[in-house]
Amino acid sequence: MAARPVALLPALAVAALLLLSSAPASVTAAGRYPPLAPGLSFEFYKKSCPKAEGIVREYLASAVKSNVGLAAALIRLHFHDCFVQGCDASILLDSTPGQPSEQKSIPNQTLRPAAFKAVNEIRDRLEKACGGRVVSCADIVALAARDSVALGGGPAYKVPLGRRDGLAPAPDAVILGALPPPSSTVPTLLSFLDKIKLDATDLVALSGGHTVGVAHCGSFEDRLFPTQDATLNQWFAGQLKNTCPAKGAVNTTSNDIRTPNTFDNKYYVDLLNREGLFTSDQDLLTNTTTRPLVQRFALDQAAFFDQFVYSYVKMGQIHVLTTGSSKGQVRANCSARNPGDHLLPWSVVETAAETLVL
DSSP states (O other), rough: OOOOOOOOOOOHHHHHHHHHHHHHHOOOOOOOOOOTTTTTTTTTTTTTTTTHHHHHHHHHHHHHOTTHHHHHHHHEEEEEHHTTTSSSGGGGGOTTTTTTGGGSSSTTTTHHHHHHHHHHHHHHHHHHTTSSSSSSHHHHHHHHHHHHHHHTOOOOOOOOBBBBOSSOOHHHHHTTSSSSOTTTOHHHHHHHHHTTTTOOOHHHHGGGGGOOOOOEGGGTGTTTTSOOOOOOOOOHHHHHHHHHHSSTOOOOSSSSSTTTTSSHHHHHHHTTTTTSSSSSHHHHHHHHTTHHHHHHHHHHHHHHHHHHHHHHHHHHTTTOTTTTTSSSSSOBBBBBBOOTTTTTTSSSHHHHHHHOOO
């Protein structure tokens, strides 16, 4: 982008920028967590595969080093999985006759193929290390998102594990009814989140995930054409028009113009300066319910990290399938339901393994 013109920013934004310059890049395992869903545990694989979390972390440390965008892709993948029929890895399933993949639905079409590939590669490593199908794809998605946050400079935290994988993708109507479009305002966003027992604080904290990643022109072009959104900073609008010169442009831009590959609180500083990319971003500052949280997180990165961990772990437990469920399984291929398991809650091999290790 072109050099930013010198301007007098709001006093709060200036203060935030000064504080950010001395804020730590990350924190160690956070200590505030929501109540755990029945069947989930922080030590779920302690006996059955004690090296599981280390294997995921080792893989991602190397993969993100060679492809920094993978971290944001995995964080986003966890969102899109959990918001639609719960955190069951149904987003990973490929299409079958009569059952289109969730990936075909419009809100999911910009999910990165590299993220799906990474999850399956991690699954293969875990199967070798654990001696079979032990770690579910749903847990891999949660762990990969957690480690991606930390690798980007964000908080390190614990993830409750024990999710089972779903048996079928959600229908398109369910997906569209669960994932709010980027043109949504805060009241609309809250109406979506209320269905999955998330609140305004969760909304603001989870939106901070936009501190990394990129967006396609089509997701925000309505703020530029035919008329410019009045809440957009003029300089920022000009830069966006350079990237997206007309409706229908297929280019991308960073979600966070300040530190696009670092997981920090500068997303909220962007909002203070009217440089939020989506309507759903900028309206967090406009709306009187969410504005105080935006201001707080812009000034206090530790407060953002603390709430992000709480809200992200809370989100990661939406409608989970666990050992006591009659519908979950541990997939042999994260992209496909296990063949022959249609009458079983999970495979005979998995059930036998659980009897031995739990």
